[in-house]
Amino acid sequence: MIEAAGLTVDMGAGQAVREASFVIAPGDRIGIVGESGCGKTMLGLALMGMVPDAGRVSGSLTIDGTQMVGAGEAIWQKLRARRVAMIFQEPMAALNPIKRVGETVMEPMMVHLGLGRDAARARALELFREVGIPDPEARLRQFPHEISGGQRQRVLIALALACDPGVLIADEPTTALDANVALRVTQLLVGLAERRTMGLVFISHDLAAVARATERVMVMYGGDIVERGATEEVLAQPRHPYTRGLLSARPSPGNMRATGGRRGRLPTIPGSVPPLAELAPGCRFAGRCPVELDMCRGERPPQRGTMICHRSEEGA
Numbered sequence: 001m002i003e004a005a006g007l008t009v010d011m012g013a014g015q016a017v018r019e020a021s022f023v024i025a026p027g028d029r030i031g032i033v034g035e036s037g038c039g040k041t042m043l044g045l046a047l048m049g050m051v052p053d054a055g056r057v058s059g060s061l062t063i064d065g066t067q068m069v070g071a072g073e074a075i076w077q078k079l080r081a082r083r084v085a086m087i088f089q090e091p092m093a094a095l096n097p098i099k100r101v102g103e104t105v106m107e108p109m110m111v112h113l114g115l116g117r118d119a120a121r122a123r124a125l126e127l128f129r130e131v132g133i134p135d136p137e138a139r140l141r142q143f144p145h146e147i148s149g150g151q152r153q154r155v156l157i158a159l160a161l162a163c164d165p166g167v168l169i170a171d172e173p174t175t176a177l178d179a180n181v182a183l184r185v186t187q188l189l190v191g192l193a194e195r196r197t198m199g200l201v202f203i204s205h206d207l208a209a210v211a212r213a214t215e216r217v218m219v220m221y222g223g224d225i226v227e228r229g230a231t232e233e234v235l236a237q238p239r240h241p242y243t244r245g246l247l248s249a250r251p252s253p254g255n256m257r258a259t260g261g262r263r264g265r266l267p268t269i270p271g272s273v274p275p276l277a278e279l280a281p282g283c284r285f286a287g288r289c290p291v292e293l294d295m296c297r298g299e300r301p302p303q304r305g306t307m308i309c310h311r312s313e314e315g316a
């Protein structure tokens, strides 16, 4: 349904996504993982034709066989919401605070599907039931601030499903939620993808959620997809040093101690030495790169084609 080949997003200051190639077929559940700033959201936005104005998209992206790189807004509007939909980060920011959530969910059905108010309301009610919102009649009339974080996320899922998309992109759908609610939202997304034979692109820092939600995973680092494969295999036997670092940085009592309590930071891998001798001036790891960056070229600022070392504030 979606095929990307050499898909690149250039933000002017650098490439947020570099030469990404992959296929998403109906029912595929694919994870995109990697640390903050590695390009996950920008890749999701590229699949929606919503890259910020400063960005330039090149390469190839076909949706249902139509080339979308260079396609005008009119073509995107036909596909967006109907073929590809996205759940955006931060439910509170993604919902209009002065609009009842029912109205928000009804709007795309009236605009894109041409449904009248009554039909759109009936369908919104059905969707609220499908995503597990209790007392859906009452919820339709509420404002975003009147419902819990978990329910706001479910409203956003209902909104994304409004036009029955073939692929749903969920950008950090569980990050703002506590562990129990996050687990239920993850299970909901998997169930929806299975029932509807809908593709699911699950973007997350949360490797446990990715393991639950997806069958395949792509690991991004500095705009590149550095590793990919069956989720179970990649998480159990990562091949790329960056993936190994990412996995060992998972917050656990052990590595919380190793990192002095800094969640999500990569701990030092004892004895690891960068394979390239030349390091950036001032690199505070002084020859002991904590993530074994096999592509570190010691350049500062990082040049196109180099991997950016996010672990060192001073060095690249």
Ligand SMILES: Nc1ncnc2c1ncn2[C@@H]1O[C@H](COP(=O)(O)OP(=O)(O)OP(=O)(O)O)[C@@H](O)[C@H]1O
Residues within 6 Å of the ligand: 011, 016, 034, 035, 036, 037, 038, 039, 040, 041, 042, 043, 052, 054
């Ligand atoms: N509006 C923008 N204009 C210019 N550059 C941007 C813009 N938004 C993001 N970027 C840059 O694009 C790169 C990729 O950002 P992106 O938001 O895709 O990362 P991410 O992996 O989704 O991070 P996070 O997990 O924090 O959301 C970063 O270097 C970021 O600074």
